[in-house]
Amino acid sequence: MSLYRLPPLPTIKEIIRLYNLRAQKQLSQNFLLDMKLTDKIVRKAGNLKGAYVCEVGPGPGGITRAILNSGVEELLVVEKDTRFIPGLKMLNEASFGKTRIVHGDILTYRLDRSFPKHLKKEWEDDPPNVHIIGNLPFNVSTPLIIKWFEAISERTGPFYYGRTQMTLTFQQEVAERLKASVGNKQRSRLSIMAQYLCDVELCFTIPGRAFVPKPEVDVGVVHFTPLKKPKIEQPFKLVEKVVQNVFQYRRKYCHHGLSMLFPEDQRKELTNKILKLANVEPTLRSTELTIKHFRDLCFVYRELCDNDPQLLAYNFREELRKKKLQTNPDVIEEEKNFTGTM
Template sequence: MAVSRKVASFRLPPLPTVGELIKLYNLRAEKQLSQNFLLDLRLTDKIVRQAGSLKDAHVCEVGPGPGGLTRSILNSGVTDLLVVEKDSRFIPGLNLLSEAAPGKMRIVHGDILTYRLDRGFPKNISKSWEEDPPNLHIIGNLPFNVSTPLIIKWLEHVANRTGPFTFGRTRLTLTFQKEVAERLTACTGSKQRSRLSIMAQYLCTVQNRFTIPGRAFVPKPEVDVGVVHFTPLVQPQIQQPFKLVEKVVRNAFQFRRKYCHKGIEKLFPEACRMELTREMMQRADVDPILRPTELTIPHVRALADAYAHLCRHEPSLLTYEFREELRLKHLNRNKTKAVDTFMDPSGSTTQSAPQPC
């Protein structure tokens, strides 16, 4: 007779609730750090499920705070959880969790924007880029003020296969302000289509999994929150350096309501602006009167390839920045005014100095 056996699963021993830890350590969400606590363990469990199966997985949690999401990750069957927390107020509560899950949780008191994740996990978990993703996940309920710069930094790491992507096509499950989540996943032609849409989607499969109402957080933010899942593509849809692609996309979207050629023009110095813009648009075979939100990734790929071609013939174009040119013009204009204007003894401006013959 067959004997059924239940597979033992790890569960944290009884611990103070997240709310009790907040009271115990007198923790407050800092507004200037865009902190909002998620205390509902049903919702933290739901976020963790979006990452897929975490059985025997290695996980990095970004900004665990009081540890609500941390508990859900530990209960999901992970082998190893590395948490990176910048705010020292949360370290004692995280130490309690670590003691309750011996050998499973490591704590780094540091800034995720500078921490070297490529050194945080053993090399033997790596997979080649062409294989399935490694059993390594990044999960985080991100503060609003760090979410956009952090995802741009990680997208650059995806493009260069550095940082957490030295291990292969590491998957990310992250929270964003709802509007940012919509931009990351916006399709061509939608009003939310933006620079973030292109930069994320040319490198990753990006899915907006579900929305958490703001009232679920403490304190309640003014906006809802979206949970977004990223899986790096085997082949990026644009085969140009990340910085070059980012520059083309940033310029194309700087005048959202105008035709796309208006932003593309600002890639070039004034002396050759019209000529090179015309050449770039023709080489890319992109209609110059498309709106930026109407640009597909193939359009952007063609524009990036055309811009790269022009830069190979004139390398100084790569370092040209329209905003820097404006700044220098403004400085020179102010210097000229200072030379051409003199002050009366009371300190008020009187008249322009006479011009030399």
């Protein structure tokens, strides 16, 4: 850590008492008060001296202090809950204006406009001096990381600057899925989407008792470095569709999920074709498929879609829904009523 240190401040516990901050269950809030652990998370991000950092959901500011103590050039914090803003303003004053506070939702905030353009690097270069760090609420962690995977594939958002590194917390089971290797029972859609785009490191586990209030599960800290070249060179949405279909029947052979990529009248023929051309055994289970298997499946599926563009738009769940609506008028009426109340 840098020699720079914040001046004496109230402890995180004192901040929580001072501003009457209570974790809200509906927002999946859990506060990390142990400064040794917050320092450890920040160290896993690498050398932050002179870096530009975005912290997601700083809350009462435990990780925020550790980031500022690492000697960053600028810290952008994006916080949705207004209750935490006064405490964060205190940290901004203590850091002599190094903390930029945004009251907003990280799912919609434009990180591609957040830092100086001179930080931008070519994708093939070393990662830029830009980092994302955060103790993510459980209810936002999966949709957020999927959103960022898509941004990696498009080189947009925080990845406008290059291969921006991320150090984030997840529910332990989710952290294990992100890193799970072939044959591991935790291998899932998240495993493939993460590993075809990033080098994924499961750094360490934080016991649930370290948080206030104590969650029912432990928490894993995961570090991501986007790859110079994705392991599957196909559009993100296409890869996501193939992977989702394969893993929807994770306890069955992979041909079951793959078959749902195709309309019923072509299902058997095209499932056999994609398996044969991709050289994938139909009796492999989804957890046994390698990244190469998915790469080849996506390549063949892309070729099939190029020959028949309607295939890409086909969604078997939507087809099932339409059939239900056709055979059950009550469902149609319920959907109309539901839509009218939105």
